[in-house]
Every structure is written in C-alpha cells, then in structure tokens.
Amino acid sequence: MTDVNKPPVVSRREWLAAIDTLRAREKAHTREGDAIAAARRRLPMTEVDPSAPLIGGTGHVPLIDVFEGRTQLFVSYHMWHDGHTAAEQCEGCTFFTGQVRELSYLHQRDVTFAVFCQGPYEESDRYRRFMGWDMPWYSVPAESHERLVADRHFGMKACYLRDGDHVYETYWTTGRGVEPMAPSYGILDMTVHGRQETWENSPSGWPQPYEALGQQFRKDGRPTAQWARIAAGHDDDLHSGQPRTGRSGCCS
Missing domain, CATH: 1.20.5 (Single alpha-helices involved in coiled-coils or other helix-helix interfaces)
Incomplete structure (x- = not known):
C-alpha cells in the first residue's frame, strides 16, 4: 500500500x-x-392472476400456492441462459440470489421468499443444487411471462400480497434497487476502499479494478461464488449433453 x-x-x-x-x-x-x-x-397495488402457472419440483404450481400459506411473497426473478454451462450463467443473479440464505426471519413476519427462474426447471434446478441453495425455486413458463413479468425483465425483484383467493403486486424494483439482497455490498461500503468499482467516487489512487458491467461478479471466467463449489467437488453439469441455445443479456 x-x-x-x-x-x-x-x-x-x-x-x-x-x-x-x-x-x-x-x-x-x-x-x-x-x-x-x-x-x-x-403505494397502491395491482391485481395479478393467482392461477399463473409456475413449474416446481412437483410439476405445475399456481402462483397463489407459492405463498406457502403466508400472506406476503418476495420473488427474485433469476435470469437464465438456456443450454449454457454453469460458468456462463448470469453472474449478477448468482451474486444476489446466493446471499439470501436464512429465511426464518422472513417467515416469522409472514413473508415467503422464492426464486422465479427464466430457464427450464430441470436445468435451472441443477444450477440451484450445484450452488448449494435451498430456497424455493420455480421456473416461469412462457405462458406466464406476460402475466408476471409484464414488459419488464428477469433480474427484477417483486413483492406480492395475498388476500384470500386474490393476489396483488405491491412493489417491484431492478438495477441498484435490488442491493438489499446483497449484504456483502453493505459491508464493502463501510470499508476504506469500498466496492472497488470504477463508478465510485473514491480518492485518487484507490484500487478500482472492477467495472460495473457484470465483471465485478466474476473471477477467472465464472461467477465468483462458483469457485468454492467447484473446490468442494460439486458437479456443475447442467444439461447432460443438451444442445446449447442462444444466450440472452444478463441482468448485471
């Protein structure tokens, strides 16, 4: 130094x-x-279709059942690149999703947390298991995209309220609005060098090796958090020979 x-x-x-x-x-x-x-x-709220289908471990699940009997639901919409390797999956969504582990405090306050993934269930659930995540995980089929995402994009976070058989969306955010899901950012913000990203207003000479274009969430060609899983011997094969398809843009 x-x-x-x-x-x-x-x-x-x-x-x-x-x-x-x-x-x-x-x-x-x-x-x-x-x-x-x-x-x-x-804020006011808007009604959404409680029967909008999702795909979980037991097959098709209507949106209202994702609440698991609670009245509130927080959904992290996880971007996905169909047919691509684990190393090529969304680094931003991996960064944020992987930091939500202890859900009991949310449950205590009548909130269910779930991930709604853009990709097919079998492939994306393999990713969940590779990463060691145990939160509720669902795939959003094409027929539910407009009902749930509605001209927005995966990577967003949304909050829902259940009132009997009715479901309402109460809030959504994206971009830096999702940062409450990443306590590591809050910790870094308290350190002298901060996040070390190029956009930060830091004194001249402070280390800022990370561009805020997704690269800040990657290391040596993978989302950073994957390296610990690889080192621990976990299998990152997602598609078992399935053909690779086109990659969409990442949320980061």
Missing part, C-alpha cells in the same frame, strides 16, 4: 470528530430511507 491509496493518519480525537461529522449524514440517510419505506408501504 502506497501513500496515495490510504487515508491520512491523524490523532484519535481528530478521527472521532471526523466520524461524528459523517455520522450526522448517515443518520439523515437512515431517516430518509425510513421515510421512503413508509411511502412504499402506502
């Missing part, structure tokens, strides 16, 4: 004073986030 890529050294009193100054901004940011969340809870 050189003198140009580390902070200046000051006394502890000066350091604490600088943090106190920043803390006031952090608290204002938190309060504004609370206000935005309050406004989000006051």
Whole structure:
C-alpha cells in the first residue's frame, strides 16, 4: 500500500470528530430511507392472476400456492441462459440470489421468499443444487411471462400480497434497487476502499479494478461464488449433453 491509496493518519480525537461529522449524514440517510419505506408501504397495488402457472419440483404450481400459506411473497426473478454451462450463467443473479440464505426471519413476519427462474426447471434446478441453495425455486413458463413479468425483465425483484383467493403486486424494483439482497455490498461500503468499482467516487489512487458491467461478479471466467463449489467437488453439469441455445443479456 502506497501513500496515495490510504487515508491520512491523524490523532484519535481528530478521527472521532471526523466520524461524528459523517455520522450526522448517515443518520439523515437512515431517516430518509425510513421515510421512503413508509411511502412504499402506502403505494397502491395491482391485481395479478393467482392461477399463473409456475413449474416446481412437483410439476405445475399456481402462483397463489407459492405463498406457502403466508400472506406476503418476495420473488427474485433469476435470469437464465438456456443450454449454457454453469460458468456462463448470469453472474449478477448468482451474486444476489446466493446471499439470501436464512429465511426464518422472513417467515416469522409472514413473508415467503422464492426464486422465479427464466430457464427450464430441470436445468435451472441443477444450477440451484450445484450452488448449494435451498430456497424455493420455480421456473416461469412462457405462458406466464406476460402475466408476471409484464414488459419488464428477469433480474427484477417483486413483492406480492395475498388476500384470500386474490393476489396483488405491491412493489417491484431492478438495477441498484435490488442491493438489499446483497449484504456483502453493505459491508464493502463501510470499508476504506469500498466496492472497488470504477463508478465510485473514491480518492485518487484507490484500487478500482472492477467495472460495473457484470465483471465485478466474476473471477477467472465464472461467477465468483462458483469457485468454492467447484473446490468442494460439486458437479456443475447442467444439461447432460443438451444442445446449447442462444444466450440472452444478463441482468448485471
């Protein structure tokens, strides 16, 4: 580490004073986030077809059954590249999906978490198992794309409310709006070098080797999280000789 890529050294009193100054901004940011969340809870909602079919481990499942008896549902729409290898799958969706592991706190608050994948169930579920994920996983057949995605794109996140036999969409977001699913970003934001991505406003000389074009989620030709699975001996074969088909754009 050189003198140009580390902070200046000051006394502890000066350091604490600088943090106190920043803390006031952090608290204002938190309060504004609370206000935005309050406004989000006051949004109107729109009805969606509760019978929209999905494909799960037991076959076709209507949307309303994905709630698993709860009244709220959070869905991560996972992008997929049909027929391609695990290494070629969406690095952005892998980054975000893989960081949602403990679901009991959501369940305690009457929220079900599920992944709705763009790809065919058998192939994409092999990916889920390769990655070691155990969240509910469904494939969205073509007949449900318009009913659920509706001119948006996979990679988005959406929230639903069930009222008896009716289902409503209450919120959706994409882009940086999905960052709450990635606590590693929140941790990196507290470190001195941040995310180390080129778009960040960092002091001159700070390391920023990552472009924010999906490359920040990859290492040596794979989504970064796959390397630990490979090292542990997990099989990344998804299609067992099925022909490769066209690749769509990634969400990152």
